[in-house]
Amino acid sequence: xxxxxxxxxxxxxxxxxxxxxxxxxxxxxxxxxxxxxxxxxxxxxxxxxxxxxxxxxxxxxxxxxxxxxxxxxxxxxxxxxxxxxxxxxxxxxxxxxxxxxxxxxxxxxxxxxxxxxxxxxxxxxxxxxxxxxxxxxxxxxxxxxxxxxxxxxxxxxxxxxxxxxxxxxxxxxxxxxxxxxxxxxxxxxxxxxxxxxxxxxxxxxxxxxxxxxxxxxxxxxxxxxxxxxxxxxxxxxxx
Amino acid sequence: xxxxxxxxxxxxxxxxxxxxxxxxxxxxxxxxxxxxxxxxxxxxxxxxxxxxxxxxxxxxxxxxxxxxxxxxxxxxxxxxxxxxxxxxxxxxxxxxxxxxxxxxxxxxxxxxxxxxxxxxxxxxxxxxxxxxxxxxxxxxxxxxxxxxxxxxxxxxxxxxxxxxxxxxxxxxxxxxxxxxxxxxxxxxxxxxxxxxxxxxxxxxxxxxxxxxxxxxxxxxxxxxxxxxxxxxxxxxxxxxxxxxxxxxxxxxxxxxxxxxxxxxxxxxxxxxxxxxxxxxxxxxxxxxxxxxxxxxxxxxxxxxxxxxxxxxxxx
Amino acid sequence: xxxxxxxxxxxxxxxxxxxxxxxxxxxxxxxxxxxxxxxxxxxxxxxxxxxxxxxxxxxxxxxxxxxxxxxxxxxxxxxxxxxxxxxxxxxxxxxxxxxxxxxxxxxxxxxxxxxxxxxxxxxxxxxxxxxxxxxxxxxxxxxxxxxxxxxxxxxxxxxxxxxxxxxxxxxxxxxxxxxxxxxxxxxxxxxxxxxxxxxxxxxxxxxxxxxxxxxxxxxxxxxxxxxxxxxxxxxxxxxxxxxxxxxxxxxxxxxxxxxxxxxxxxxxxxxxxxxxxxxxxxxxxxxxxxxxxxxxx
Numbered sequence: 001x002x003x004x005x006x007x008x009x010x011x012x013x014x015x016x017x018x019x020x021x022x023x024x025x026x027x028x029x030x031x032x033x034x035x036x037x038x039x040x041x042x043x044x045x046x047x048x049x050x051x052x053x054x055x056x057x058x059x060x061x062x063x064x065x066x067x068x069x070x071x072x073x074x075x076x077x078x079x080x081x082x083x084x085x086x087x088x089x090x091x092x093x094x095x096x097x098x099x100x101x102x103x104x105x106x107x108x109x110x111x112x113x114x115x116x117x118x119x120x121x122x123x124x125x126x127x128x129x130x131x132x133x134x135x136x137x138x139x140x141x142x143x144x145x146x147x148x149x150x151x152x153x154x155x156x157x158x159x160x161x162x163x164x165x166x167x168x169x170x171x172x173x174x175x176x177x178x179x180x181x182x183x184x185x186x187x188x189x190x191x192x193x194x195x196x197x198x199x200x201x202x203x204x205x206x207x208x209x210x211x212x213x214x215x216x217x218x219x220x221x222x223x224x225x226x227x228x229x230x231x232x233x234x235x236x237x238x239x
Numbered sequence: 240x241x242x243x244x245x246x247x248x249x250x251x252x253x254x255x256x257x258x259x260x261x262x263x264x265x266x267x268x269x270x271x272x273x274x275x276x277x278x279x280x281x282x283x284x285x286x287x288x289x290x291x292x293x294x295x296x297x298x299x300x301x302x303x304x305x306x307x308x309x310x311x312x313x314x315x316x317x318x319x320x321x322x323x324x325x326x327x328x329x330x331x332x333x334x335x336x337x338x339x340x341x342x343x344x345x346x347x348x349x350x351x352x353x354x355x356x357x358x359x360x361x362x363x364x365x366x367x368x369x370x371x372x373x374x375x376x377x378x379x380x381x382x383x384x385x386x387x388x389x390x391x392x393x394x395x396x397x398x399x400x401x402x403x404x405x406x407x408x409x410x411x412x413x414x415x416x417x418x419x420x421x422x423x424x425x426x427x428x429x430x431x432x433x434x435x436x437x438x439x440x441x442x443x444x445x446x447x448x449x450x451x452x453x454x455x456x457x458x459x460x461x462x463x464x465x466x467x468x469x470x471x472x473x474x475x476x477x478x479x480x481x482x483x484x485x486x487x488x489x490x491x492x493x494x495x496x497x498x499x500x501x502x503x504x505x506x507x508x509x510x511x512x513x514x515x516x517x518x519x520x521x522x523x524x525x526x527x528x529x530x531x532x533x534x535x536x537x538x539x540x541x542x543x544x545x546x547x548x549x550x551x552x553x554x
Numbered sequence: 555x556x557x558x559x560x561x562x563x564x565x566x567x568x569x570x571x572x573x574x575x576x577x578x579x580x581x582x583x584x585x586x587x588x589x590x591x592x593x594x595x596x597x598x599x600x601x602x603x604x605x606x607x608x609x610x611x612x613x614x615x616x617x618x619x620x621x622x623x624x625x626x627x628x629x630x631x632x633x634x635x636x637x638x639x640x641x642x643x644x645x646x647x648x649x650x651x652x653x654x655x656x657x658x659x660x661x662x663x664x665x666x667x668x669x670x671x672x673x674x675x676x677x678x679x680x681x682x683x684x685x686x687x688x689x690x691x692x693x694x695x696x697x698x699x700x701x702x703x704x705x706x707x708x709x710x711x712x713x714x715x716x717x718x719x720x721x722x723x724x725x726x727x728x729x730x731x732x733x734x735x736x737x738x739x740x741x742x743x744x745x746x747x748x749x750x751x752x753x754x755x756x757x758x759x760x761x762x763x764x765x766x767x768x769x770x771x772x773x774x775x776x777x778x779x780x781x782x783x784x785x786x787x788x789x790x791x792x793x794x795x796x797x798x799x800x801x802x803x804x805x806x807x808x809x810x811x812x813x814x815x816x817x818x819x820x821x822x823x824x825x826x827x828x829x830x831x832x833x834x835x836x837x838x839x840x841x842x843x844x845x846x847x848x849x850x851x
Contacts, residue, residue, distance in 0.1 A: 102724070
């Protein structure tokens with residue numbers, strides 16, 4: 001569904017992504033893991049059109065995304081929840097949600113999407129007229145994901161969704177991701193919480209210094225000794 | 240270009256400029272007048288170049304320093320403070336540069352320590368306006384809105400203005416040139432690129448910002464002094480007008496900020512445009528200035544130098 | 555002076571100040587919207603106001619069109635012109651990282667307008683007076699000039715209009731979102747140029763209204779624009795950038811300050827006081843005097 005070939009991306013004058021190729025099958029969960037600064041966020045930003053690519057191709061269902069403006073990319077069905085959530089804290093929950101359906105395709109079914117969002121997260125319905133900034137950390141993360149879902153995406157890209165959340169909420173978060181996936185939403189997940197990410201991923205790529213160093217199935221990489229040594233630490237593999 | 244060749248070329252150019260009044264009839268020549276203005280523009284452009292181009296602080300208050308320089312000169316002259324009676328008295332000029340520089344330090348410390356970027360620019364705008372009001376309201380000391388008049392008898396020929404202008408233009412360029420090549424210059428450029436990082440590397444950011452700001456003020460004051468003597472009627476409208484902030488910006492931007500040659504090119508280009516405009520379309524040059532800034536920022540934001548550099552990359 | 559200092563005079567000063575200050579207020583709202591989305595100080599706002607004041611003036615002089623009727627025409631013109639100016643001048647500059655470029659374009663535009671207007675229409679001050687503009691209501695012995703009252707009403711109505719637009723329309727909500735976090739808004743598929751252009755057009759529209767207000771209240775000349783935008787910025791500094799009503803309030807407070815200062819201290823110095831206040835606010839409380847701090851999510 002989503003295919004990236006030979007991507008080079010520069011951040012200012014520094015190259016952040018080196019000749020990256022990956023693919024995401026429809027209906028799957030793909031995880032991008034790696035240390036901080038490995039280039040994962042830059043990669044997502046390039047897919048959504050915020051950051052320009054220097055070289056390479058990005059194809060979504062066969063259509064090229066390079067040089068398309070972000071609004072067109074969202075309209076095609078790619079939704080990106082950025083790192084740190086980036087909610088509009090001065091706007092209400094409802095306003096945040098509505099903006100999720102800004103693109104023409106999504107706007108036609110905005111009422112339904114709103115209904116679905118409230119079904120998925122009842123707490124948002126209760127707080128719909130409150131300012132987004134007044135929500136708790138977990139609620140904000142839910143709002144961020146709900147907002148991204150408002151555009152009826154075919155693929156949802158999540159950048160560090162578990163960041164700043166308590167362990168219980170982290171678990172809830174990953175359950176939510178699997179839930180969405182079971183409703184036919186393809187997921188591209190960037191995570192530092194490698195353990196959880198690899199547990200739910202069908203496929204995973206390991207990114208280091210902007211290059212892909214390993215790839216394979218989620219469980220497969222989880223039990224790989226190199227991955228364990230570098231990122232998880234042998235003691236944790238039993239969680 | 241090898242450095243000795245560059246020096247020879249520069250010396251040649253300077254000599255050529257110096258000789259112009261001998262070749263043409265200086266008093267009647269429009270060329271000499273234009274060149275005189277050109278030298279003035281170089282001085283204030285390099286001043287702005289230092290503060291904004293190299294240190295990254297956009298100052299919109301240069302006109303205040305310029306005007307202060309002019310007023311200082313007029314006051315010294317009228318009250319015979321230095322008791323020298325000379326005309327292009329270097330001491331007078333020095334003082335005319337020092338007064339704005341001191342003001343720059345006094346105002347610069349609070350402004351630069353608290354304001355960044357846009358806010359600093361606004362702060363300098365406000366400062367400029369306050370100074371204007373002070374001068375307009377200054378009563379008998381500053382001559383209020385009518386201003387101060389220097390005796391017109393002191394004007395005998397444009398030649399001394401011309402050569403002093405040439406000298407000061409070279410002086411200003413040298414000052415900026417050597418400052419930039421020194422350790423100070425490194426610090427200034429570091430501040431422009433990334434202030435936080437510079438501070439983390441132990442650079443006393445405020446000190447260097449204030450330094451650049453006051454040197455810029457000094458040069459602007461010098462220019463004001465020279466121009467003021469030329470005008471010999473100094474009032475808020477003529478020496479405190481926003482033009483004296485806008486034109487150097489325009490010239491630096493056209494030529495290319497953050498380079499030594501940029502302001503020179505820009506000043507030359509603008510002087511030429513203005514001089515031609517004055518001949519054919521009188522009164523239009525502020526309009527053209529505005530129009531030009533827009534054009535330049537849209538199509539060549541890195542100035543002429545930027546264009547030249549781009550050409551070199553594509554060779 | 556103490557003899558003439560009685561309650562009536564004070565109230566008169568206050569009323570005058572409030573009514574005049576609404577002009578600064580709506581100019582400030584325009585600045586605030588443009589700054590919120592494009593992150594630049596649109597220094598040419600004052601000159602735009604003067605431009606529209608001239609348009610209103612000439613419509614009156616040449617066509618006999620009553621200023622309050624030409625208001626509608628001018629608002630339409632200003633909205634359209636604003637969108638055009640954004641597209642022609644700022645769209646490309648916004649795409650580049652350097653905010654200084656847009657700032658310099660705004661300065662260039664201000665210069666261009668000021669001097670162009672001087673060339674065409676000379677620097678002589680202009681003002682509109684119809685048969686009724688100098689009429690003064692006198693409730694309870696306090697003079698309320700008709701023209702200033704109308705100006706006040708125009709300002710309040712347009713401010714309310716802007717607030718409704720920002721809260722109730724989709725694009726209005728998008729503008730508020732973009733003002734808070736442009737990148738996040740872009741990720742939702744909001745076109746930054748549409749948002750910027752809309753904010754800019756509203757800013758210019760408000761300049762149009764301020765222009766009509768000015769033309770009917772106070773003599774103006776091409777160079778008044780610069781002073782005006784400075785005052786608008788002071789109003790914004792007082793009211794804070796985030797709030798529309800705050801900006802209007804800031805303008806009113808400034809009008810009050812000026813009215814009182816120019817009575818007690820005298821014309822020129824009251825300007826210096828305003829600028830000094832401006833500098834102080836910039837340095838000590840740049841988010842604005844009236845603003846409570848905002849949380850980030």
